[in-house]
Amino acid sequence: MSEAIVANASPDKHFFVESLTKDITLLDCVLDLIDNSIDSVSSHLNPGDVLNVADSLKNSKVKIDFDKNAFTVTDNGKGIELQDAIDTVFRFGSIKKSQKQSIGYYGIGLKRAIFKMGKEIFVESTSKKEKFQVTIEVENWTRQPGDWSFPIEIKGENGDPSNTGVGVLVQGLYPEISESFGSPVFTTKLSETIGRDYYFFLRAGLEVWINGNLVKPAQLELKTGGDFKPGVEEYTDQGVEVKIVSGCHSTFEAQNTEDAENFDPKISGWYVICNNRIILAANKDDKTIWRGRHENFTYWHPQYNGFVGFIFFSSADPKLLPWTTTKRYVDLESTLYRSALPKMLEMTKPWIRYTQQRKADIPKAKQLEETATKSTLGDIIASHSRRQDAVTPKETPSFPVIQSTQADYYVSIQFKVEKSRVEKCKIELGNPSMSNGDLGKQAFEYFYSNEIG
Structure with missing residues (x-):
């Protein structure tokens, strides 16, 4: 009986990293990391607390800092337990331990975000029990096809119950990432998106800081x-x-x-x-x-x-x-x-x-x-x-019932004219962005004033 022949189906790391990060925007990468931090700072809450309990996230903080050279995100959540880091947090495709109403997936979001940004990655965690750091040098890691692990360095024998949290630092930013982080347009868009998408967490007391500026929640009352x-x-x-x-x-x-x-x-x-x-x-x-x-x-x-x-x-x-x-x-x-x-x-x-x-x-x-x-x-x-x-x-939603008290006094006037002529009139009036309705009213008032008085 001849020896069985098998085909190599193992993934190529370069292809894997490129595929993992290709279709996600930098903005979404930052939000992924915020999701993980929010899961950490809200892990003690019951379902519904964020929406129904005032100040349920008071004193919870997520801080984001970036420029053309580096990106960091830190939180004051519970940190990552060492055994979770060994078994699940850094595995590709696995989710972290079950948590009430989680929004973050460590199994995909963390790696996708940091691999998208740069070549040198440092993840440091302090929990009540342990303190450790994971260092990822992307180019060296991708050159080792058979080894999918990341080294964990223990930083002292004990944790720090008074100073728990996770920090992520990315250096060696890719050129397009560096350019975005140096743009005020990106910073403004990120702040607006966080203020809207995390509205309920912000209303519950969570503080998110971007380069030293506190993000304000949108108005959704x-x-x-x-x-x-x-x-x-x-x-x-x-x-x-x-x-x-x-x-x-x-x-x-x-x-x-x-x-x-x-x-x-x-x-x-x-x-x-x-x-x-x-x-x-x-x-x-x-x-x-x-x-x-x-x-x-x-x-x-x-x-x-x-x-x-x-x-x-x-x-x-x-x-x-x-x-x-x-x-x-x-x-x-x-x-x-x-x-x-x-x-x-x-x-x-x-x-x-x-x-x-x-x-x-x-x-x-x-x-x-x-x-x-x-x-x-x-x-x-x-x-x-x-x-x-x-x-x-x-x-069922209900609104005021409005019956016309002006039917004997007001009528609508509707007609169609060429768009090019309308635009010329707006320009002549010095307001190219005025509405068609306002233009029609001005035309009527002009005629009435000059021809009828």
């Missing part, structure tokens, strides 16, 4: 009181807790145009949240409920500005959630997510009807919107949970 009542629905599907909240953004006020087109479009739309981490923000296309995915609904229109909807998916097992490995996109094929879309659709329709009514009396709508109060999402959900029973698992 809703109007309440008077005739404004956010909608709330809670249910469980496939072992995942789901909460849906929709309503009018707290800073929205009706503009003097029917389309309310001056309200910040970066705020309005649907938000998808997995374990309190926003993975899709202010969505206005068919990734959520807008036309394309639901042919019986409408395309997004500036008239709908001011609407915000939030859908929360929460699970102790992150693999059950409808997100991708970058945590910046929704898994559109997820049956869990697809079954939620009709519910999101129903929670949007009342706002669409309200914006149609609002056209009838803009001044009245503006007055009502200015006098409403505001509430945080956590307060809204908690209030609903206290009232919830078997008969009322869902509260």
